[in-house]
Amino acid sequence: MQTAILPPVFRSKVIGAGPENDLSSQIDRERLPRHIAIIMDGNGRWAQRRKLPRIAGHRAGMRAVRQGIEACSTLGISFLTLYAFSVENWKRPHSEVKLLMALLREYVKKELEELDRRKIRLAVIGRIRELPLPVQRDLQAAIDRTRHNKGLQVTLALNYGARTEIVDAFREIIKELKENGALEVDERAVSRRLYTQGIPDPDLLIRTSGEMRLSNFLLWQAAYAEIWITDTLWPDFTRRDLFQAVLDFQKRERRYGGLGIG
Ligand code: IPE
Ligand code: IPE
Ligand code: MG
Numbered sequence: 170m171q172t173a174i175l176p177p178v179f180r181s182k183v184i185g186a187g188p189e190n191d192l193s194s195q196i197d198r199e200r201l202p203r204h205i206a207i208i209m210d211g212n213g214r215w216a217q218r219r220k221l222p223r224i225a226g227h228r229a230g231m232r233a234v235r236q237g238i239e240a241c242s243t244l245g246i247s248f249l250t251l252y253a254f255s256v257e258n259w260k261r262p263h264s265e266v267k268l269l270m271a272l273l274r275e276y277v278k279k280e281l282e283e284l285d286r287r288k289i290r291l292a293v294i295g296r297i298r299e300l301p302l303p304v305q306r307d308l309q310a311a312i313d314r315t316r317h318n319k320g321l322q323v324t325l326a327l328n329y330g331a332r333t334e335i336v337d338a339f340r341e342i343i344k345e346l347k348e349n350g351a352l353e354v355d356e357r358a359v360s361r362r363l364y365t366q367g368i369p370d371p372d373l374l375i376r377t378s379g380e381m382r383l384s385n386f387l388l389w390q391a392a393y394a395e396i397w398i399t400d401t402l403w404p405d406f407t408r409r410d411l412f413q414a415v416l417d418f419q420k421r422e423r424r425y426g427g428l429g430i431g
Contacts, residue, residue, distance in 0.1 A: 209406075332388070
């Protein structure tokens with residue numbers, strides 16, 4: 170095999186050459202989406218199809234999270250936002266919510282080392298203070314530990330709802346208005362008071378499991394995001410799906426209401 174005569178840096182590339190690496194090699198590294206946001210949906214259905222409890226689907230979904238993060242980090246994406254728990258998800262049975270919170274803690278503890286090794290910065294958006302205290306503590310520890318990392322920023326949307334976020338931004342604006350007497354309210358002013366301040370708007374929004382809706386995710390920020398929906402259920406999502414989404418993104422013409430370049 171040729172690989173023996175190649176220097177190690179090339180050798181690893183050849184050894185890893187599988188179908189997903191073929192896909193990844195087609196991606197134009199100069200035209201990557203800066204920010205990818207994912208609605209990770211379909212865990213319950215994945216479990217149901219296997220006659221397993223829903224939580225087994227959430228656990229399997231953690232593997233997909235690992236793959237998605239790894240793929241974005243390897244590609245050189247700057248921001249990845251993962252919708253993990255919505256403000257509406259509290260409507261689910263208490264037992265499922267409790268297990269989801271436990272899984273979240275388990276995930277953060279288990280993955281922290283690897284996230285840090287990859288120079289990933291962890292962040293959260295949502296009404297974090299309403300999450301159980303042990304969850305908040307573990308999240309905070311992971312955020313503190315990875316704060317200075319300069320690689321991919323992974324933002325977990327937890328107890329997140331876009332309408333709640335916009336309401337919170339309005340409250341902030343009104344508060345500042347009362348304090349300062351005057352305040353210019355334009356698009357930038359609103360953006361800067363959202364949970365996502367400092368994060369660019371998503372360029373590519375992925376949803377798994379085939380639902381054609383936003384489910385209260387990044388309603389303001391996704392105004393011009395390219396949307397990519399796959400029937401794949403979240404636990405079956407692999408780096409190959411992510412590469413496919415990015416390749417598809419690179420074929421799109423983003424016009425922002427103008428006439429484009431053609
Ligand atoms: C997404 O999977 C994970 C969360 C919302 C926490 P679901 O649990 O919504 O799975 P389905 O949509 O019922 O299959
Ligand atoms: C969206 O999925 C929320 C997350 C992925 C965390 P849901 O399963 O809650 O959304 P709906 O109910 O299908 O709209
Ligand atoms: Mg769902």
